[in-house]
Amino acid sequence: MKVAVVKYNAGNICSVINALHRIGVEPVVTDDPAVLAAADRVIFPGQGEASNTMAYLRQSGLDAVIRNLKQPVLGICIGQQLLCAHSEEGDTPCLGVFGSKVQRFPVSCAEGRVKIPQIGWNTIEQLKTPLFQGLKEGDFVYFVHSFYVPDCAEAVARTTYGGVTYASALRCGNFYATQFHPEKSGDVGLRILHNFIHLCHD
Amino acid sequence: MLAKRIIPCLDVKDGRTVKGINFVNLRDAGDPVELGKAYSEQGADELVFLDIAATHEGRKTFTDMVSRVAAAISIPFTVGGGIHELADVARLLEAGADKVSLNSAAIRNPQLVNEIASHFGSQVCVAAIDARCDADGWYCYVNGGRIRVERTLFDWAREVADRGAGEILFTSMDHDGVKQGFPNEALARLSDELSIPVIASGGAGAKEHFADAFRLGHADAALAASVFHFGEIKIPELKQYLHNEGICVRL
Numbered sequence: 001m002k003v004a005v006v007k008y009n010a011g012n013i014c015s016v017i018n019a020l021h022r023i024g025v026e027p028v029v030t031d032d033p034a035v036l037a038a039a040d041r042v043i044f045p046g047q048g049e050a051s052n053t054m055a056y057l058r059q060s061g062l063d064a065v066i067r068n069l070k071q072p073v074l075g076i077c078i079g080q081q082l083l084c085a086h087s088e089e090g091d092t093p094c095l096g097v098f099g100s101k102v103q104r105f106p107v108s109c110a111e112g113r114v115k116i117p118q119i120g121w122n123t124i125e126q127l128k129t130p131l132f133q134g135l136k137e138g139d140f141v142y143f144v145h146s147f148y149v150p151d152c153a154e155a156v157a158r159t160t161y162g163g164v165t166y167a168s169a170l171r172c173g174n175f176y177a178t179q180f181h182p183e184k185s186g187d188v189g190l191r192i193l194h195n196f197i198h199l200c201h202d
Numbered sequence: 203m204l205a206k207r208i209i210p211c212l213d214v215k216d217g218r219t220v221k222g223i224n225f226v227n228l229r230d231a232g233d234p235v236e237l238g239k240a241y242s243e244q245g246a247d248e249l250v251f252l253d254i255a256a257t258h259e260g261r262k263t264f265t266d267m268v269s270r271v272a273a274a275i276s277i278p279f280t281v282g283g284g285i286h287e288l289a290d291v292a293r294l295l296e297a298g299a300d301k302v303s304l305n306s307a308a309i310r311n312p313q314l315v316n317e318i319a320s321h322f323g324s325q326v327c328v329a330a331i332d333a334r335c336d337a338d339g340w341y342c343y344v345n346g347g348r349i350r351v352e353r354t355l356f357d358w359a360r361e362v363a364d365r366g367a368g369e370i371l372f373t374s375m376d377h378d379g380v381k382q383g384f385p386n387e388a389l390a391r392l393s394d395e396l397s398i399p400v401i402a403s404g405g406a407g408a409k410e411h412f413a414d415a416f417r418l419g420h421a422d423a424a425l426a427a428s429v430f431h432f433g434e435i436k437i438p439e440l441k442q443y444l445h446n447e448g449i450c451v452r453l
Contacts (some may be wrong), residue, residue: 011323014298018273047323107397117325119369119399120422121205121247121452140205140452142278144325144368161204184278184300186242 003027003197004039006066009056010046010078019183023194033065041072041197044079045183047144050102051090053078067095073175074196080170080177081147089147097175100149100167109163117146118161122168124180128156129171131195141178141185141192143168148179205452206416206444207247207423208437209401210430212237214283215255217263235270241430242275244437247452249275250303250425253283265297272298280328288317295322303328303371306344309351309358312365319366328401329367331359333388334375340388347375355388356395363396370396371425373404381407381429389419401425409435409443416449 003020005013005027013029020027020043027043028035036042044066046053057063066073066083075083082094087102094102105116121140124132143159148166151158155167159179169178176196182189213220218232238249251271253264261284268281281294282303291302308315308329318327332343333355340355359370372392374385384405393400399422402415406426415421429435441451 012295012300014272014296015276015300018298019276021273022276047325049323113394113397115397115399115422117368117398118204119325120207123203143204184276186277190276 001025001041001197002039003041003043004036005029006036006042006044006062006079007031008046008053008060008062010048010053012047013045015181016043016045016076016183019190019193023190023197025197031060031062033061036065036069039071041074042066042069043074043076043196044083045076046078048078049089050078050081050087050092050094050147053082054087054092054094057082057095063095067097070174072196072199075175075177076183077145077179077181080149080179083170083175083177084149087147098149098152098154098170098172098177100152100154100170102147102149104147105162105164111163114162116162117144119144121185122159122161122180124157124159124168126155126158129176130199131169131171131176131192132157133195134191135188139188141168141180141182141188143180145179203450205247205450206421207401208245208412208441208451209248209250209423209425210241210246210437211250211252211403211425211427212431213252213254213427214264214267215253216260217267220254234267235274238271238275238279241437242277245441245452246277246437247423248278248280250280250282252303253281255284265293268294268297268299282328282330286311287314288321291318291322291326295326301326301328301368303330305330305332308362308367309342309344309353312361315362315365315367319368324366324368324398327367328369328371329359329362330371330373330403331355331362332373332375335385335388343375356391359392359396363398367398369399369401369422371401371403375404378404379428380405383407383411384415384419384421384424386414386419389415389421393420393422399423406435409440412440413444413447413449416444
C-alpha cells in the first residue's frame with residue numbers, strides 16, 4: 001500500500017504524517033505527478049489561504065494532476081475547500097471536483113456573535129460512506145476554519161456552527177474530503193484515517 | 203455543537219516536566235511524552251507545554267521533546283516559552299506543534315503576531331496575556347508577572363486579535379494559584395468584546411470553577427495545571443460533571 005501526501009504550500013503536514021505513522025502507514029510526501037498518480041491512496045491536507053494555495057497548484061501543474069487522480073483521495077481542511085468549485089476566500093476558482101461554493105461563516109446568528117475561526121471539537125452527524133465505519137453519530141472531531149462548504153448532495157457528514165448546518169465531509173466518486181482534521185481528532189480521527197486507507201476500491 | 207475545551211498545561215525544563223505529578227500507572231512521571239499520552243487518554247481536548255528553560259541547550263532539548271510528544275498524541279498541541287522570532291515558530295511547527303503561545307514577546311514586538319499570522323495562519327498564534335486588576339483597572343504584566351506595562355488588558359487583547367492572533371489565553375495574576383475560581387467578570391468582557399476564542403487560565407480549584415468560567419465567564423476553553431497534575435480534579439470526572447451541568451463537552 002503506497003500512500004502519498006501532496007506536498008504544496010499549505011501549512012504544516014507534520015501532524016498528518018505523525019497520525020499515519022500511528023496507524024502503521026509510512027507515507028511519501030511528494031509533488032511528483034508520477035508518484036502521486038501511482039500511489040494507492042492520496043492525501044491532500046493543509047491549512048492555508050485559498051487564493052495563494054490555488055495559485056501555487058496552478059503554477060506547479062498540480063491542479064490537473066489532483067483533478068485526474070483515479071485512486072481514493074482524501075482532502076483535509078483547506079484540501080477540502082480547494083477541491084470545491086469556488087471559494088469566497090479571495091474570490092478563488094478552485095479545482096471543481098465537488099460542485100460546492102465555499103463561504104465564510106456569518107459574523108452573527110440568532111445566538112449572537114459568531115467567533116471566527118471556529119476552533120475546537122464539534123460533532124459530526126448524518127454519517128455516510130465507509131469512511132465513518134465504526135463511528136457514532138455525534139462523535140467529536142477537531143475543527144479550525146473560517147470558511148465552510150454549505151450543505152449539499154455530496155455531503156457525507158454534517159456539523160452545525162454559527163447557526164449554520166454545513167457539509168463537514170464530502171464524497172464524489174473516488175474523492176473524499178473532511179473540513180475537520182482527522183489527524184488531530186484523537187482515536188476517532190485515527191479511525192477515519194484507517195478507514196480511508198482500507199477503503200474497498202475497484 | 204462546539205464543545206468547551208479542557209486543557210492541561212505542563213511546565214517543562216530541560217526536557218522534563220517540572221512540578222511533581224501525581225499520576226498512577228506512569229513509569230516516569232517527569233517524562234513529557236508519558237504525561238502527554240496519559241492526558242490525551244483521559245480526554246484532554248488539547249495540551250499546552252511551556253518551556254521554562256532559559257538556556258540555548260534547554261531550548262534544543264525542548265524542541266526534541268516537542269517532536270516526541272507530537273509523535274505520541276493526536277490531539278492539538280500548543281507550545282510556548284522562548285519564542286522571540288519567526289524562526290522559533292518555524293522550528294516548533296516543524297517539530298510537530300500545532301500552535302505557539304506568545305506572551306512577553308508579543309508585547310515587546312507586537313509585529314511578531316502579524317508575522318506569525320501571515321506566515322502560518324492565525325490558528326497557529328495564541329496570544330497569552332498575564333494581567334492584574336490594579337486600583338486603576340486591569341493592566342498587562344510581562345516577565346512572569348514582574349513588570350507592569352502601560353497597556354490595559356482589554357485594549358491589548360483587542361490589538362492582538364486585530365493583528366491576527368487566533369486565540370487569547372488570559373491569566374489573572376490575582377487568581378492564578380489561589381484556587382478560588384477564574385476572573386469571570388473580566389473573562390466575560392473579553393469573550394464578548396472579541397471575535398476570537400478566549401481560554402481561561404489560572405484559578406481553578408474545584409469543578410464548579412470550570413462551570414462558572416464557561417457559564418459566567420463565557421470562556422471557550424479552560425486551562426489548568428496543578429489541579430490536574432496532583433489529581434485533585436480528574437479530567438474524566440470533570441467532563442462528566444460539566445456534561446451533567448448541561449455544558450457541551452467532548453466525552
